[in-house]
Amino acid sequence: MAIVVVDVALKPEILDPQGRAVQGALGRLGLHGVTDVRQGKQFVLTIDGEVTADKLDEIKKIAETLLSNPVIEDFTVEVKA
Amino acid sequence: MAIVVVDVALKPEILDPQGRAVQGALGRLGLHGVTDVRQGKQFVLTIDGEVTADKLDEIKKIAETLLSNPVIEDFTVEVKA
Numbered sequence: 001m002a003i004v005v006v007d008v009a010l011k012p013e014i015l016d017p018q019g020r021a022v023q024g025a026l027g028r029l030g031l032h033g034v035t036d037v038r039q040g041k042q043f044v045l046t047i048d049g050e051v052t053a054d055k056l057d058e059i060k061k062i063a064e065t066l067l068s069n070p071v072i073e074d075f076t077v078e079v080k081a
Numbered sequence: 082m083a084i085v086v087v088d089v090a091l092k093p094e095i096l097d098p099q100g101r102a103v104q105g106a107l108g109r110l111g112l113h114g115v116t117d118v119r120q121g122k123q124f125v126l127t128i129d130g131e132v133t134a135d136k137l138d139e140i141k142k143i144a145e146t147l148l149s150n151p152v153i154e155d156f157t158v159e160v161k162a
Contacts, residue, residue, distance in 0.1 A: 001116075007123055022124065022148070031143050033136075035082075036127035042088055043103065046117035055114075062112050067103070 002051045003080040004059055008068040009040035043067055051079050083132045084161040085140055089149040090121035124148055132160050 010016050016038050023037040043063075047055070060077050068075040091097050097119050104118040124144075128136070141158050149156040 009123070009125065019124070025147055026126075026143060029143060029147060031139055033129040034126050035129050036125075038125040040123040040125065042090070042121040042123045043100070044090065044117075044119040044121065045107075045115050048114040048116050058112055062107060062110060066106055066110060 001049070002047045004045045004047055004051060004056075005078045005080055006043040006045065006059070006063045006067050006075055007040060007078075008043070008063075008073050008075045009038055011072055011074055014072045041067075082130070082162075083128045085126045085128055085132060085137075086159045086161055087124040087126065087140070087144045087148050087156055088121060088159075089124070089144075089154050089156045090119055092153055092155055095153045121154075122148075 010019075019037040019039045022039060023034055026034050026037070045059070047059075051059075056077070056079065063075045063077055064070055091100075100118040100120045103120060104115055107115050107118070126140070128140075132140075137158070137160065144156045144158055145151055
């Protein structure tokens with residue numbers, strides 16, 4: 001059993017109104033010095049068996065097509081445990 | 082400048098219909114052997130200056146109150162770079 005974590009975040013050049021709202025709220029709640037907040041999504045996949053190179057390629061393809069929108073989002077895939 | 086990443090995920094005992102939907106779609110798209118999918122949120126904070134122990138405590142408090150709902154969600158705070 002393996003855990004694969006796919007992080008999906010808006011590309012840096014895309015405006016992130018949710019992140020901006022959080023940044024504003026942080027300031028009002030007393031946490032100062034936060035210059036930027038970006039909000040993204042995280043998918044934690046539990047995979048049966050081992051994650052081979054082929055399997056990882058498959059997961060990356062899925063991350064690009066199903067889990068993210070490559071026009072506006074970047075993703076990272078990380079195998080854990 | 083430091084990057085602090087706050088990951089927020091539903092507690093394991095809470096149903097995750099979004100994750101379940103993704104899991105179903107993965108199977109239909111040909112990625113087999115995925116036994117579970119959990120979808121969470123990720124906040125990437127850019128902090129001005131150094132992240133001291135006090136600052137980190139402040140961020141953890143904010144993560145617990147603003148960024149997550151402690152009744153149904155767990156969070157992790159990680160300092161990067």
